[in-house]
Amino acid sequence: MVCSFCNENETEGWLKSYCVDCAMLKRMLVLHEPKKCVDILRRCLIRNENQISHKIKLELRTQDKELKTVTFEDDSSYIEPPTTRSKNK
Ligand SMILES: [Zn+2]
Numbered sequence: 001m002v003c004s005f006c007n008e009n010e011t012e013g014w015l016k017s018y019c020v021d022c023a024m025l026k027r028m029l030v031l032h033e034p035k036k037c038v039d040i041l042r043r044c045l046i047r048n049e050n051q052i053s054h055k056i057k058l059e060l061r062t063q064d065k066e067l068k069t070v071t072f073e074d075d076s077s078y079i080e081p082p083t084t085r086s087k088n089k
Contacts (some may be wrong), residue, residue, distance in 0.1 A: 001011045005026075009019035018026060029037050047055065 001014070001017075002020035003009050003011050003022050004017045006019060007045040009021065011017060012020055016023070032062055
């Protein structure tokens with residue numbers, strides 16, 4: 001059965017309606033009262049326009065670096081040019 005909160009993960013068990021993570025979230029909400037938890041999550045997870053554009057730039061930069069690394073590492077088509085020098089010197 002799929003979790004009825006995130007609709008992504010399998011539930012903890014047959015008779016449970018939440019997955020492990022969502023069940024933990026629910027327990028935390030009960031422990032620390034929802035208002036406080038929402039405030040914390042809002043500060044940490046929900047970003048304003050500036051933060052979003054900054055984050056996108058950062059992600060793109062990281063992605064660009066990864067692409068360069070991948071093409072560099074996976075270049076198996078590279079054929080070493082013949083050399084006249086002996087490698088065993
Ligand atoms: Zn879930």
